[in-house]
Amino acid sequence: MADWTLGLYVFVLAMLVGIELIRRVPPTLHTPLMSGANAISGISLLGALLVAGDGSGGLSTALGLAAVVFATVNVVGGFLVTDRMLQMFRRRDDSPPRN
Amino acid sequence: MxxxxxxxxxxxxxxxxxxxxxxxxxxxxxxxxxxxxxxxxxxxxxxxxxxxxxxxxxxxxxxxxxxxxxxxxxxxxVRMTAMPQLVAVFNGLGGGASALVAGAELLGPGHSGPGAGAAVAGAIGILVGSVTFSGSVIAFGKLQGFVPSRPLLFPLRKVVSAVLLAALLAGAVWMGLGHTEPEVIFAMAAVAFLLGILLVIPIGGADMPVVVSLLNSYSGLAAAAAGFVLGNPLLILAGALVGAAGLILTRLMCRAMNRSLANVAFGAFGGGDAGPSAEAGDRTVRRSNAEEVALLLGYASRVVIVPGYGLAVAQAQHETKKLTDLLVARGVEVVFAIHPVAGRMPGHMNVLLAEADLPWDLLLDLDEVNPAMERTDVVVVVGANDVVNPDARDPASAIAGMPIVEADLARSVVVIKRSLSTGFAGIDNPLFYLDRTLMLFSDARQAMADLAREVRELQ
The missing domain is CATH 1.20.58 (Methane Monooxygenase Hydroxylase; Chain G, domain 1)
Known part of the structure; x- marks a missing residue:
């Protein structure tokens, strides 16, 4: 039960942190923000690795492996496409893109 | 380790x-x-x-x-215009992965019986993850155009959805009581999959920014639920962050359309069944041409361009950039007014214009652009309609209260449009009939190219 309560603490506090961080993001960044956040939601890849990799075989492993593929597409594609978009953003005065 | x-x-x-x-x-x-x-x-x-x-x-x-x-x-x-589709696909995969992880963990060996907490968390992960997956598939289909983007309505849809949700919640309780057999888990996933389809299919294409934001939030919440099943705090942390981000964007999108989430989900807005207003016929518009508009733009001191999705559909971003450069070279101050729902997802229009190499600090949101509208010489509306409709100030209008770009306050207005058709809201736009509004009937890309050519020829 202690595990549960601890998880709940993390969940509630992380929600608050998320709200505070995102609230003031300028509209111009909303799409990259969403696709970046989207890549982060692929964090379930960690869980997928654990359930697919425990060597038990059977249904659980098969589902886990499917989850590994799904989540990896999400993570890799999400971060790459976000970077591709952010590359294009530049200010009025600097001619070459930033970073 | x-x-x-x-x-x-x-x-x-x-x-x-x-x-x-x-x-x-x-x-x-x-x-x-x-x-x-x-x-x-x-x-x-x-x-x-x-x-x-x-x-x-x-x-x-x-x-x-x-x-x-x-x-x-x-x-x-992926093309930048297709970004909402890609995000929908990624959302769906993320949600699907979380549902699979939650299910696999409950089905896995070494669980003589998961604790009640883990079982309920697993049920929630499967529910939210599967809804995200199938909802994203439908959203992708609508954005891509192989599922009709108009709201698909069917009788009793609210009742059916409510019954499915109730069944899923009952299933979660049942799983919490120790029934985590494969049949129960697969039944949960199948019903949640169906629910995801039913929730998104009645929503119209114009409301996709809200749907994509909400599914983004769900994909985070599903990951957090999977974190509870596995007892993994990093999944909970990351999932909650994404869940919060999606919720905030959902709220912003709803506010930009002045509608509640419930209204988006069940309102079936943008049906297109509302025909063009009857009074449209009795009023006249001032038809203009590229030469006249170029003259107006070339000798203005401040120009505001209001891009709508029509601009992106016509692939007119690069022509718009050329026109902007020519005007700036003449000493004209040019800024863009970006309505939050100008694209198909939050901030989409900004990305499309950034791709055409327009600097982001020229792209202003409503709070920045509206106060300076009265000292703006020309507002150019390209492929946008409802977001500049002054009727939004009229409490009796269908779009009453929706925040707008206050184009009608500028000294003159140019509207570039293919025809006098109505927007997503299916209502008439009085802006088109103002004395100081010039209508340039043309494809957005063609019009921008023509204007650039004419401006170049000005002395």
């Missing part, structure tokens, strides 16, 4: 995720923020692979490499 080392890696990854998300929120640091978040993910993945519980590294490598190649290809090949 000793357990404390894994915990240490997870804590570091969590910290990097939060800092990365913070940096993503500011244009100057956004790229670094994204890289930090990606680094955090890589660290967490490597640490997990070194965990003693993992034995079949070969199988995992196949899955990881397959996924990475697919993801990289999608990210590389």
């Amino acid at each position: 000793p357990p404390f080392a894994l915990d240490l890696a997870y804590i570091t990854a969590g910290l990097l995720l939060v800092l990365g998300l913070k940096a993503l929120g500011s244009p100057d640091t956004a790229r670094r923020g994204n890289a930090m978040a990606a680094g955090a993910m890589l660290l967490a993945i490597v640490a997990t692979l070194l965990d003693r519980a993992i034995v079949s590294h070969g199988t995992l490598a196949v899955g990881l490499i397959t996924g990475a190649i697919l993801g990289a290809l999608l990210a590389r090949l």
